[in-house]
Amino acid sequence: MKAERHNAIRTILMETPVFNQDELRRNLLRRSFDVTQATLSRDIHELHLYKGPNGYSFPNGAAEDTELPSMDSMFSSFGLEVRQAINQLVLRTTTGSAQPVAAALDRERLPEVLGTIAGDDTVLIICQDQKRASQLRQRLEELLEA
Amino acid sequence: MKAERHNAIRTILMETPVFNQDELRRNLLRRSFDVTQATLSRDIHELHLYKGPNGYSFPNGAAEDTELPSMDSMFSSFGLEVRQAINQLVLRTTTGSAQPVAAALDRERLPEVLGTIAGDDTVLIICQDQKRASQLRQRLEELLEA
């Protein structure tokens, strides 16, 4: 349940500005997630969200840490969603983060990944075949929850 | 006074993380700015600061959502041709237009589009499957005539 709710939160924030947690709560209610403000406070913490002049938003990709981060930490911080088409995965990231996320992924040298191409907020991952793409997608989706 | 204080706040934030307004207040006190929390709340608003997992931070320069051109107008202005490969479309655009065209396309949030990656004069569009790619190609081709 929590995982789905986190996804719903991400989706809502991509679509519409949200200025406080009660607003978010009512938005989630329309999608049949009924939780209290306390839970959302925790969710927001777990999703590393920021609150600014336009409400809650995703991390801005500005470097905060010094060393080369792992794919896991990169994606759990800057990844927004994963989608699959046949043997390809399309990662959406916060704007400006696609390159560093792809670099972190490349560093892993996963055998199932033939290569990656990154734009500004999108990474394309080419996998060997559909099956391996599915496996990687699953792993990445888990990272979104972490 | 306010201007100087704002500068001091910026300096402090660049140097050290600040997690709440009272912490900021004490920091300012050391630099001989003695104001109340209320004033800092207003300052933070005026400086467009964000609050996130690492305390207050600067805006990321991401443009606020103003009115941006539609995919249709963008592509009919700058699109040159569409080609398809299985579930992928490759758009050729006038040079330098690929990024804005891709951005306009992203803004549409078409469900059949998993994501786009743009270079200088080429946009790669990843669709869910071949069928949807064909549909989108048709629509884009029509825009080329318009």
Next chain:
DNA sequence: CATTCCAATGTATAAATATACATAGCCATT
């Protein structure tokens, strides 16, 4: 099964932030 963990969440409240209202200082105009 019963038992023990543990994650997820709610409840109640503390902590942090925003704001309505009041006041003081500063120019400019009369």
Next chain:
DNA sequence: AATGGCTATGTATATTTATACATTGGAATG
């Protein structure tokens, strides 16, 4: 000087967010 308008700020409080503690349900283990 008196008046009015404007900005910055404090005070008191409302609003928003975080958290300590309790509860529940499900998975793992004996």
